[in-house]
Each structure stands twice: as structure tokens, then as C-alpha cells.
Amino acid sequence: MHETTLVIGANGQIGTELVTELRNIYGSDYVVACDIRRPDYDTKNAGPFEFVNVLDKENLKAIFQKYKPSAIYLLAAILSATGEQNPKLAWDLNMNGLLNVLDFALDFNVKKVYWPSSIAVFGPNSPKEHTSQYCVMDPNTVYGISKLAGERWCEYYFNKHGLDVRSIRYPGLISWKAAPGGGTTDYAIHIFHDALKKASYNSFLNAETRLPMMYMDDAIRGTIELMEAPVEKLSIRSSYNFTGMDFTPEELAIEIRKHIPDFKLNYSAHDPRQAIADSWPKSIDDSFAQRDWNWKPEFDMARMTEEMLRHLRK
Numbered sequence: 001m002h003e004t005t006l007v008i009g010a011n012g013q014i015g016t017e018l019v020t021e022l023r024n025i026y027g028s029d030y031v032v033a034c035d036i037r038r039p040d041y042d043t044k045n046a047g048p049f050e051f052v053n054v055l056d057k058e059n060l061k062a063i064f065q066k067y068k069p070s071a072i073y074l075l076a077a078i079l080s081a082t083g084e085q086n087p088k089l090a091w092d093l094n095m096n097g098l099l100n101v102l103d104f105a106l107d108f109n110v111k112k113v114y115w116p117s118s119i120a121v122f123g124p125n126s127p128k129e130h131t132s133q134y135c136v137m138d139p140n141t142v143y144g145i146s147k148l149a150g151e152r153w154c155e156y157y158f159n160k161h162g163l164d165v166r167s168i169r170y171p172g173l174i175s176w177k178a179a180p181g182g183g184t185t186d187y188a189i190h191i192f193h194d195a196l197k198k199a200s201y202n203s204f205l206n207a208e209t210r211l212p213m214m215y216m217d218d219a220i221r222g223t224i225e226l227m228e229a230p231v232e233k234l235s236i237r238s239s240y241n242f243t244g245m246d247f248t249p250e251e252l253a254i255e256i257r258k259h260i261p262d263f264k265l266n267y268s269a270h271d272p273r274q275a276i277a278d279s280w281p282k283s284i285d286d287s288f289a290q291r292d293w294n295w296k297p298e299f300d301m302a303r304m305t306e307e308m309l310r311h312l313r314k
């Protein structure tokens with residue numbers, strides 16, 4: 001019998017691309033896209049789709065019963081900027097959504113669970129440069145608090161119940177296929193759309209705000225590499241530090257000007273996302289991922305910029 005994979009939150013920024021890639025690898029019929037919204041990607045990517053609300057246990061249980069999945073990717077979440085507008089809802093979705101999925105994964109003998117964490121688990125007192133896997137972590141957004149708590153739950157389910165949960169702390173993810181989901185790093189996507197539309201962009205983060213980032217192709221490849229890695233290689237059961245590049249809005253603008261010479265970057269004052277960005281690392285040390293599952297990014301800022309402009313021009 002073929003094994004089935006569920007992707008919950010399939011229509012988001014990551015899910016849209018992850019579902020396509022998993023279907024390429026495992027076959028369209030064996031990757032079930034689940035979301036509370038109808039999928040809007042083109043029919044060539046079509047495969048099974050289910051409406052799933054991770055907070056509705058009856059609904060979730062019915063999906064586990066129907067598909068008896070061997071692997072689950074839980075991507076449904078409220079991100080950093082949106083989370084601050086509705087902290088209780090962000091906590092509820094990010095936390096109880098995870099606990100519901102972990103519990104059903106145990107009940108239905110799911111072999112592997114993937115759950116994304118984020119650089120948002122770090123906070124104002126974490127080291128800013130080459131932030132290491134283990135250091136002070138004092139997140140001050142509800143998103144970061146929920147991700148740090150979620151990491152602890154993932155490790156707990158692994159230690160207490162032997163559930164094979166795997167996780168990555170994503171940096172800002174840059175992609176062109178689906179819109180970003182309300183994060184603090186979203187400027188690094190909007191900037192490309194506006195550069196092509198009007199050769200200018202008004203950044204909500206200031207010129208010197210350095211943040212860790214990654215091109216989506218690297219993120220998808222890394223995620224699948226972690227999920228395929230031999231179990232005995234994995235030494236981290238909370239969530240792996242993970243990075244591709246780091247830059248500031250100013251540095252990205254200079255790179256964009258190599259393609260669009262008259263591109264202008266302006267800055268808006270007093271955006272609440274600035275304080276969030278200021279509390280996060282500027283760069284990440286991902287040596288555990290390099291050592292345990294040979295992680296190596298392929299996209300630097302120059303190559304990412306070329307790819308973003310090439311795809312968005314079409």
C-alpha cells in the first residue's frame with residue numbers, strides 16, 4: 001500500500017510550493033493538500049484537497065481516519081505581524097493546532113511529523129550575530145512565544161512518546177509563487193513586486209535592519225532533506241537553526257539596482273514591525289543542520305534577486 005502525506009496549511013506561502021514538490025516526489029495522489037481555504041494554484045498541480053480546520057478536532061480526526069497518513073506537515077499558523085493584532089487567536093491556532101495534530105499523530109501511528117519553527121523564537125537578549133542553536137531565548141511576540149513553546153512540545157512528544165517530530169527554525173522566506181503570510185520579513189518580497197511595478201519601494205523596516213533570509217527553493221529542499229534524513233543522525237528534537245543569507249533593506253536595494261538602475265528605496269517611520277525585527281537575530285549559526293543532515297544553501301542574495309526578478313517579470 002502506498003503511504004499518504006498530509007500537508008495542513010497547503011495554500012500558504014510555504015505549502016503552495018511544498019505540496020508541488022512532494023507531489024513530484026511521491027505522486028500527486030499520495031499528497032493530500034489541506035487548508036481552511038480553497039486552493040488557488042493551477043490545475044496542473046491538482047491532487048486531493050480537503051477542508052481542514054486544525055482547531056476542529058472532529059474534522060481533523062475524520063481526515064486522519066480517511067487517509068491514515070504516514071507523514072504530516074503542519075504549516076497552518078499566524079505569523080509575527082498578524083499575530084500581534086490578535087494575540088489570543090495566534091496562540092490558539094499556533095499552539096492548540098500543534099497539540100491536536102501531535103495527539104492524532106500518536107493515535108493514528110503517524111511515522112513522521114514536520115512542524116516549522118522560526119527565528120522568532122529568539123528575543124532581545126539573544127545574541128544577534130551568528131545566533132547559536134542554544135542561547136538565551138526570550139521571544140516577545142506572541143508568534144515567537146508560541147513557536148518556542150511548540151518546540152518544547154515537539155521535543156516532549158519525541159522523548160515521552162517516541163513520536164518522530166522534525167522541525168526547522170525558518171528565517172524570512174523569499175518567494176514569488178504565493179503571497180507571504182503577514183510576517184516581519186515580508187518586505188523582502190514586496191520590494192521585488194514594487195521594484196518591477198514602479199521602480200520604488202517604501203520599506204517598513206529601516207535601512208540597517210539586518211535579518212536572516214532564505215530563498216524558497218532552498219527552504220523546500222532543506223525541509224525535505226530533513227524529513228528524509230536517517231533518524232539516527234538527528235540530534236535536535238526541538239527545532240534546527242537554519243539559514244541561507246542575511247542582508248539589510250539597503251543592501252537588497254543595491255542588488256536590485258544592478259537590474260533596475262533607477263530603483264528608489266524609501267523608508268516609512270514608526271512601523272510596529274521594526275521593533276519585532278530589532279528583537280530578532282541578524283544572522284544565524286546553523287552548524288547543527290550542516291553537521292547532522294548536510295545542510296547547504298544554494299542561493300545567495302545575488303542569485304535570489306535574479307530569480308525573483310526573472311519569475312515576477314513573466
Ligand code: SER
Pocket residue numbers: 079080081117118119120143170171172173182183184185186
Ligand atoms: N517570516 C516570519 C515572520 O516574519 C518569521 O518566521 O513572521
